[in-house]
Amino acid sequence: MSATVRLQQEPFDAAAEAAKITRGRSDVGAVVMFTGICRGDENGEPIAALTLEHYPGMAEAEIARHVEAAESRWALQGVTVIHRYGRIAPGEDIVLVVTASSHRQDAFAAAEFLMDYLKTRAPFWKRVERADGGTWVDAKSSDDALADRWARPSGRREAAE
Amino acid sequence: MKLLYFAWVRERVGKPEEEIELPAEIATVGDLMSWLSRRGEEYAHAFENPRVIRAAVDRAHVKADTAIAGAREIAFFPPMTGG
Numbered sequence: 014m015s016a017t018v019r020l021q022q023e024p025f026d027a028a029a030e031a032a033k034i035t036r037g038r039s040d041v042g043a044v045v046m047f048t049g050i051c052r053g054d055e056n057g058e059p060i061a062a063l064t065l066e067h068y069p070g071m072a073e074a075e076i077a078r079h080v081e082a083a084e085s086r087w088a089l090q091g092v093t094v095i096h097r098y099g100r101i102a103p104g105e106d107i108v109l110v111v112t113a114s115s116h117r118q119d120a121f122a123a124a125e126f127l128m129d130y131l132k133t134r135a136p137f138w139k140r141v142e143r144a145d146g147g148t149w150v151d152a153k154s155s156d157d158a159l160a161d162r163w164a165r166p167s168g169r170r171e172a173a174e
Numbered sequence: 175m176k177l178l179y180f181a182w183v184r185e186r187v188g189k190p191e192e193e194i195e196l197p198a199e200i201a202t203v204g205d206l207m208s209w210l211s212r213r214g215e216e217y218a219h220a221f222e223n224p225r226v227i228r229a230a231v232d233r234a235h236v237k238a239d240t241a242i243a244g245a246r247e248i249a250f251f252p253p254m255t256g257g
Binding site: 049065066067068070071072074075096107108128131132133134135136137138139140149150151152 | 182234249251
């Protein structure tokens, strides 16, 4: 499986990344692409921008660990994860997950699994910038619950089965 | 040993990282947090509620009862909000 994990400040080209994953091969039957985008509001209040802080070294390692976990759990032909850091304005992309598989179920499940874990385990922190100052975004318990369901045998969503 | 702080933990402590000499009796991540919280007002503020603070030893997530013997780098940070 080909895996790409990248952290960067600059914007990415989601369509180009998705195209790259299938280029020159005919065994891929499904590509799922998820893009997380900076909203213009947080809890109903308008925001000027988000600033993402990360833990260099650990962020790459943690994402790579989850890509490996996805690879061992589903039949994947390719995975790309790109996460931006630094200042990101509303409307700009923050994160990209692309998964490629022979069939759609594995690609969908792996993409969702990776996003759920990125939200709760990858060492990134969002700070909201507003006209009158800034605040750190609080972690959501609903995100923890979404990540936890992949660990529970009863909550497993084994697409291949 | 190198300590790293991120997000509001970093802001409260007032620095992103530091090198420290640990007393021998500090055995776990939790011990380290309570020792740090006694180092001054800024640390007391940062670690006032240790249950909400997450830790990583040598760039892997750990729980508060994890032993720190042999660790090179320990990081403290709030729950993550990436993605």
